Amino acid sequence: MGSALRIGVIGAGGMGGRHARNLTTHVPGAQVSLIMDLDQARADATAAACGGARTCADGQALIRDPEVDAVVIASPDPTHAELALACLAAGKPVLCEKPLATSLADAERVVRAEAELGRRLIQLGFMRVYDPAHRALQAALTEGRLGRPLLFRGLHTNLATGHPRSAADVIINSAVHDFHSARWLMADEVASVQAQHVPARPDQPDSCRLLLVQLRFAGGALGSVEVNAASGYGYEVEVALTCEHGMASTGPQPEPWLRSAGQQGQAVPPDWLVRFEQAYVLELQDWIRSLRAGQAHGPSAWDGYISLAIAEAARHSLASGQPTGITAMARPALYG
Ligand SMILES: NC(=O)c1ccc[n+]([C@@H]2O[C@H](COP(=O)([O-])OP(=O)(O)OC[C@H]3O[C@@H](n4cnc5c(N)ncnc54)[C@H](O)[C@@H]3O)[C@@H](O)[C@H]2O)c1
Known part of the structure; x- marks a missing residue:
């Protein structure tokens, strides 16, 4: 895979903003292409720091966008499960911040959907x-x-x-x-x-x-x-x-x-x-390397579920x- 992986980031607060900046400055082979946050000013500021990434107003639209190859979910905890399911439906790899969901039933839906797909698309943000x-x-x-x-x-x-x-x-x-x-x-x-x-x-x-x-x-x-x-x-x-x-x-x-x-x-x-400044950088570098080699191998949706x-x-x-x-x-x- 020659060209950079285009990453969409959902949630541009403390964690998402950090991930977006780290992807831009510390991760070879990745480029932030699209950012979504309910707070448009936050999305704009993060996009400006990421070499002119676009912004959009809807997380589901970001996941479907043809200029997004992989997704980072860093919006609040209750949004994670539905967004992770949407990434699975779109066949796009995702680094999903912890927790995988806010209920075990929702986490189980995500795990079952990925298991049915038969390949690992989800990595959990257990950066330790x-x-x-x-x-x-x-x-x-x-x-x-x-x-x-x-x-x-x-x-x-x-x-x-x-x-x-x-x-x-x-x-x-x-x-x-x-x-x-x-x-x-x-x-x-x-x-x-x-x-x-x-x-x-x-x-x-x-x-x-x-x-x-x-x-x-x-x-x-x-x-x-x-x-x-x-x-x-x-x-x-x-x-x-x-x-x-x-x-x-x-x-x-x-x-x-x-x-x-x-x-x-x-x-x-x-x-x-x-x-965990260093861990967040190493996490993203490993995630992108693993995607370019085939599929994520870091903490899994199962780790999130258990x-x-x-x-x-x-x-x-x-x-x-x-x-x-x-x-x-x-x-x-x-x-x-
Ligand atoms: N791995 C870690 O060490 C670590 C550390 C902190 C936070 N987190 C996780 O990262 C996620 C974000 O935490 P944070 O500290 O950045 O919070 P934050 O409040 O700083 O940022 C959250 C951002 O999401 C935006 N937002 C709210 N609802 C949204 C929606 N429906 N769609 C898109 N954006 C939305 C907010 O406007 C805000 O900018 C949480 O799930 C949290 O548990 C993980």
Whole structure:
């Protein structure tokens, strides 16, 4: 394939704007051709930064556009499933931001549609698999010296948001990343979860200041995922694993150690765009390379589905106060 792949981007906010700019400046073999956002000024500003891409007013029209070879979905979570289904219907590859859907039933529709098609068109935006710190941790595990992992511990902090978030949103929008990370690094499936939370406000029991989800893996290992929804100090994602013959963690971040005004320490990133800056570029480079070689091989729609199945179980556990098993459809042959 000689000419550049023409990419349509749906949603030009924090994430979509970053993807569009990264595609333009850091990804050989790709060119942003069309941008759609409900906020036209945002679409225009992103198009101007992307070498004169066109804009349009409708996501479905963008997917059908003959000048779009592949699609990035970075609009809000509830839009993902229908747009991903439209990409499958149009036969166009898509990098769909997480979550795959906001309900397990919708995620199942997407997985079934792709399985019926018989080829992988969807890659999920689980970019931690491209983060050098996470990759180094996985390499240490697969090298074998540490032995079998026995315990996964994931820490995920957000700086803050204006309003308290609901527990459902923290699970589906944030913890879904950690569920995928746990499955990927432990090379095992989660069998059951027990979720608890501290409400952000005592008079709003469904609000979430802190979420703790304990995991039990099919192979018997344990795990915990802590999501601090409003840390007040910054954005962090860390993983620590206890293994049969040692421990491994994602290690200190590369920011410099500073001494100034009577204090010393490292800056904490304010958000994911800073912490995972490199991962987002590597994710897009790999996605485009894989499309030019045949088809996507990064995190799949199945990964999106199973992470959402774990999220659903966590929501049920939160409501019942009981450990809850993961209920999922059988894995279609397409996903190996
Ligand atoms: N992989 C990651 O690390 C990561 C990080 C942040 C966000 N995300 C995901 O990316 C998506 C976008 O998040 P964000 O942080 O960029 O949000 P954002 O609010 O900054 O941007 C969303 C954009 O979508 C536009 N929009 C709203 N409804 C739309 C529609 N129906 N069609 C097209 N555009 C529409 C908004 O005008 C806005 O510009 C979300 O699904 C989020 O979960 C992923």
